[in-house]
Amino acid sequence: xxxxxxxxxxxTGTNLIEDLRKKLEDARIDASxxxxxxTTSTKNMAKKVMEIxxxxxxxxxxxxxxxxxxxxxxxxxxxGMAALLIDSEKISIGYTSGQTTEKAFSxxxxxxxxxxxxxxxxxxxxPDPFSVLKLLAYDRYYHFRYxxxxxxxxxxxxxxxxxxxxxxxxxxxxNKALRYLDxxxxxxxxxxxxxxYRSPALYLNFKECQRCCVCLGMKGNASIHYHDTFPERGxxxxxxxxxxxNYFGKVERVKTVFSGIAIGEINGxxxxxxxxxxxxxxxxSEEELKKDKLEKNGLPMVSPYGLVFISxxxxxxxxxxxxxxxxxxxxxxxxxxxxxxxxxxxxxxxxEGIFNFYGLFDKAKSxxxxxxxxxxxxxxPMFSKKIHLLNNYAKSNFDCYFGIIAxxxxxxxxxxxxxxxxxxxxxxxFNGTGTSFMLEIxxxx
Amino acid sequence: xxxxxxxxxxxxxxDPIVKVTALYRIDGVPIFAKVNERSSRILNxxxxxxxxxxxxxxxxxxxxxxxxxxxxxxxxxxxxxxxRTLVLVLVIEADEYTxxxxxxxxxxxxxxxxxxxxxxxx
Numbered sequence: 001x002x003x004x005x006x007x008x009x010x011x012t013g014t015n016l017i018e019d020l021r022k023k024l025e026d027a028r029i030d031a032s033x034x035x036x037x038x039t040t041s042t043k044n045m046a047k048k049v050m051e052i053x054x055x056x057x058x059x060x061x062x063x064x065x066x067x068x069x070x071x072x073x074x075x076x077x078x079x080g081m082a083a084l085l086i087d088s089e090k091i092s093i094g095y096t097s098g099q100t101t102e103k104a105f106s107x108x109x110x111x112x113x114x115x116x117x118x119x120x121x122x123x124x125x126x127p128d129p130f131s132v133l134k135l136l137a138y139d140r141y142y143h144f145r146y147x148x149x150x151x152x153x154x155x156x157x158x159x160x161x162x163x164x165x166x167x168x169x170x171x172x173x174x175n176k177a178l179r180y181l182d183x184x185x186x187x188x189x190x191x192x193x194x195x196x197y198r199s200p201a202l203y204l205n206f207k208e209c210q211r212c213c214v215c216l217g218m219k220g221n222a223s224i225h226y227h228d229t230f231p232e233r234g235x236x237x238x239x240x241x242x243x244x245x246n247y248f249g250k251v252e253r254v255k256t257v258f259s260g261i262a263i264g265e266i267n268g269x270x271x272x273x274x275x276x277x278x279x280x281x282x283x284x285s286e287e288e289l290k291k292d293k294l295e296k297n298g299l300p301m302v303s304p305y306g307l308v309f310i311s312x313x314x315x316x317x318x319x320x321x322x323x324x325x326x327x328x329x330x331x332x333x334x335x336x337x338x339x340x341x342x343x344x345x346x347x348x349x350x351x352e353g354i355f356n357f358y359g360l361f362d363k364a365k366s367x368x369x370x371x372x373x374x375x376x377x378x379x380x381p382m383f384s385k386k387i388h389l390l391n392n393y394a395k396s397n398f399d400c401y402f403g404i405i406a407x408x409x410x411x412x413x414x415x416x417x418x419x420x421x422x423x424x425x426x427x428x429x430f431n432g433t434g435t436s437f438m439l440e441i442x443x444x445x
Numbered sequence: 446x447x448x449x450x451x452x453x454x455x456x457x458x459x460d461p462i463v464k465v466t467a468l469y470r471i472d473g474v475p476i477f478a479k480v481n482e483r484s485s486r487i488l489n490x491x492x493x494x495x496x497x498x499x500x501x502x503x504x505x506x507x508x509x510x511x512x513x514x515x516x517x518x519x520x521x522x523x524x525x526x527x528x529r530t531l532v533l534v535l536v537i538e539a540d541e542y543t544x545x546x547x548x549x550x551x552x553x554x555x556x557x558x559x560x561x562x563x564x565x566x567x
Binding site: 194 | 455456458459460544546547548549550551552553554
């Protein structure tokens with residue numbers, strides 16, 4: 001494609017800079033939009049990379065983020081960086097940095113009018129050390145009040161207050177964010193595989209910005225395809241529960257107490273104590289969290305154990321991974337108010353393995369259109385080098401594509417071609433694992 | 446040839462968690478080696494590795510193994526057969542598990558590229 005160039009380099013350090021300069025020279029494109037995707041290995045070099053890009057394309061609009069890996073016709077890499085250089089008037093970029101989900105995403109919706117949107121935002125943002133301390137103190141205070149609450153109403157009130165704090169400082173719930181956006185929307189819900197302070201980073205106009213939301217509006221002939229790895233959902237709670245029971249090896253029905261995005265208890269215990277009892281996992285201490293994990297970018301953000309919540313609205317479901325963090329009230333990455341309090345504890349697995357993800361590529365309408373897709377990053381710990389099979393499949397089916405491996409994406413559409421298990425609200429699909437989307441653009445110029 | 450090998454291996458040579466990137470011949474002679482940490486423990490490990498290459502390759506081919514790897518504390522040594530006469534050795538020191546999973550994805554690219562290079566030369 002003449003008006004689209006993909007520049008990648010798996011290197012780090014000086015090699016990366018040299019490689020990038022050379023490849024930008026060879027690219028021969030007057031890009032009006034630059035999309036930059038760095039990986040964790042080149043996160044520290046993003047500033048230098050953006051300086052080079054700004055020097056080369058000073059007039060271009062630019063955005064990007066840190067991802068876990070990227071996929072091109074040449075290879076799949078989890079290191080280095082990739083840049084999409086696009087010469088097209090059909091892409092517009094808008095951004096906001098409001099505090100609450102409602103404010104941030106309503107403003108974003110007013111800014112970008114296009115009917116097809118891709119929105120990137122930090123679903124979970126880990127702030128600076130001082131703010132992390134503050135959040136841990138809030139957790140202790142509200143958990144102290146929660147365990148002394150007299151009745152369920154008081155418990156819910158406490159959780160609601162804590163949920164509002166989490167939302168204003170740390171979490172944009174994936175399903176709630178999409179509610180405020182019109183048209184067809186694909187959500188890149190950023191959350192690193194291994195967390196560190198001030199992560200995940202987003203890039204905007206050649207600068208790094210913290211906790212902001214970016215929206216790419218697409219005009220013209222573009223379509224968004226969604227895919228999940230699960231069977232279709234049931235028509236009632238029991239139906240869906242049976243399907244989940246057959247799909248996952250080991251399931252257990254549990255009772256939770258939550259409000260907003262805060263989970264107070266599972267079967268009468270705090271979420272972390274419940275997990276400890278189930279799998280005898282060691283709890284990460286507060287000191288370990290601050291010093292060993294967050295400072296070294298090593299806080300695990302995914303887990304093979306979790307809760308599957310079933311939606312009251314659609315009877316679809318979404319999973320939330322559980323980790324042994326030193327907290328009393330457990331935060332959720334999606335708003336829980338439209339879910340049943342009775343949910344399912346699971347040990348995760350994907351039936352059919354990596355081949356289940358081929359379904360996303362089968363949805364493409366034509367071979368020669370440009371495809372941009374986002375794959376759930378759980379494929380890295382689950383399948384590691386088998387990811388190359390996905391790339392081989394894409395290579396044999398598409399002429400031009402670019403894929404990224406990032407945290408589990410979400411999609412909002414008027415209707416879907418099947419009863420997706422992950423459709424947790426009418427028109428909104430999201431799950432803690434196994435989701436992917438593909439943006440197919442047929443007329444880029 | 447060496448320049449091309451160096452280019453293919455460059456994603457690993459500047460990575461701080463990769464302590465050693467080396468390509469050995471079957472007789473234990475290194476064709477390419479980049480050592481990022483010059484400490485006695487790494488040098489001792491390299492010395493020992495030279496004597497292990499031949500037997501590692503023998504096991505990889507006779508037992509149809511993809512690779513041989515062993516872990517000592519948080520140091521992981523991975524030996525991957527590139528061809529019938531070449532072994533790629535990586536010494537990785539990573540505290541957290543995700544870096545190791547990601548390595549699996551990237552190693553595949555590098556080994557494939559080295560294999561292509563060897564075929565192209567022969």
